[in-house]
Every structure is written in structure tokens, then in C-alpha cells.
Amino acid sequence: MDLKDIQNLIKFVAKSGASEVKLELDDVKITIKTGSDSETTIVQQVPMSAQMPHMQMPNAPQQQAAPAEAAPVTPSEDSKYITIKSPIIGTFYRKPSPDKPLFVEVGQNIAEGDVLCIIEAMKLFNEIESEVSGKVVKILVDDSSPVEFDQPLFLVDPS
Structure with missing residues (x-):
């Protein structure tokens, strides 16, 4: 080194x-x-x-290219939704490239294993896959925005 x-x-x-x-x-x-x-x-x-x-990294997230984790949202009107969170720190992209269509849009039905977005971390483009099936209710991050570990990215209605 x-x-x-x-x-x-x-x-x-x-x-x-x-x-x-x-x-x-x-x-x-x-x-x-x-x-x-x-x-x-x-x-x-x-x-x-x-x-x-x-x-x-005892007090910080470890970077790894793994599928996004799904966890329930805190109790509120969105309590029936599942939050898909960022597994890594990086830059959030909704498209595979500027001239390609979006991976997912609000209202779209998704299945387990579908690619939802890409997070670029240190020049590596990591595809974030869904661990749940359902309907995308809300996209919580703007395209080309920096994201933190465990930051909510999508709300999904599993019903």
C-alpha cells in the first residue's frame, strides 16, 4: 500500500x-x-x-454490493408500506444510463429480484434489487443524489 x-x-x-x-x-x-x-x-x-x-468500521457502515434490505417504516400513515433502504454509501441513479428508461416508476408493480436503481460507490455501479414484491408507492431520493447507508430509497405496498 x-x-x-x-x-x-x-x-x-x-x-x-x-x-x-x-x-x-x-x-x-x-x-x-x-x-x-x-x-x-x-x-x-x-x-x-x-x-x-x-x-x-465499528461506528460506520461497511460497503458491500448486496441487495437492499427491506424494513417496516416507523408507525404512521405509511406503516403498511415497506421501506427499501440503501445498503451502501454512494450516488443514486434511477436509470442504467442517461439514454435508457427508468428502472421503476411510482405505481409500477415490482417482483422480488427486480432491479430498482443503481448506486455508484467508488466507480463501481451496484444494482440494487428488491427483496419484496409489491407496488412502488413513492421514490424518496432524486436521481443523481448522494445517499447514505440505510437511507430510505423507496416505499413499497406489499399488498
């Missing part, structure tokens, strides 16, 4: 809102802690046994 990779990691952590990230590779151990206005970075060259690299 070179200095540029470490600087990119620091920038990514600062933007993600994580308070602490630990990264352990073969011969490098990095801990990045962010405070209110400052960043503290500790980089240590530590001899470690050959293990798979892994990243721990």
Missing part, C-alpha cells in the same frame, strides 16, 4: 462519517480516527502473519 492509497483511504473515511477505521494488510496496520475538526492517522509497519486483508 503506497502513500496515495493511504491518502485516498483517509479522504474516503472523512467523507463517510466514520469515526474509526482499522485496516490490516500483510505488513501494514492502519488506524484512522476522525474527530470533530481533525483527522488522526496512525500508520504502523507491523510484521503480521499472512492473513486475508479485512477492514473494520
Whole structure:
């Protein structure tokens, strides 16, 4: 891991809102802690046994390209709807490309496994699939908008 990779990691952590990230590779151990206005970075060259690299983010979401999770909305008039939330931090897109049609529209019936949107994270375009069947009641995010982990994206009526 070179200095540029470490600087990119620091920038990514600062933007993600994580308070602490630990990264352990073969011969490098990095801990990045962010405070209110400052960043503290500790980089240590530590001899470690050959293990798979892994990243721990105790106070922030882990990025992964997985289908969106569906969870009930807090009790209100929308309590009969299921909220489909963002599984990752990134940029929300309603179309596969600018010249293609929208994945879904309000009022459209969807089935489990249908692609609802794309979230771009670090130059990777992740298709977000529905885990429920039903009718799209509301789209909660504008096209090309940044989204956070666990941010509600769609309301779906499962009936």
C-alpha cells in the first residue's frame, strides 16, 4: 500500500462519517480516527502473519454490493408500506444510463429480484434489487443524489 492509497483511504473515511477505521494488510496496520475538526492517522509497519486483508468500521457502515434490505417504516400513515433502504454509501441513479428508461416508476408493480436503481460507490455501479414484491408507492431520493447507508430509497405496498 503506497502513500496515495493511504491518502485516498483517509479522504474516503472523512467523507463517510466514520469515526474509526482499522485496516490490516500483510505488513501494514492502519488506524484512522476522525474527530470533530481533525483527522488522526496512525500508520504502523507491523510484521503480521499472512492473513486475508479485512477492514473494520465499528461506528460506520461497511460497503458491500448486496441487495437492499427491506424494513417496516416507523408507525404512521405509511406503516403498511415497506421501506427499501440503501445498503451502501454512494450516488443514486434511477436509470442504467442517461439514454435508457427508468428502472421503476411510482405505481409500477415490482417482483422480488427486480432491479430498482443503481448506486455508484467508488466507480463501481451496484444494482440494487428488491427483496419484496409489491407496488412502488413513492421514490424518496432524486436521481443523481448522494445517499447514505440505510437511507430510505423507496416505499413499497406489499399488498
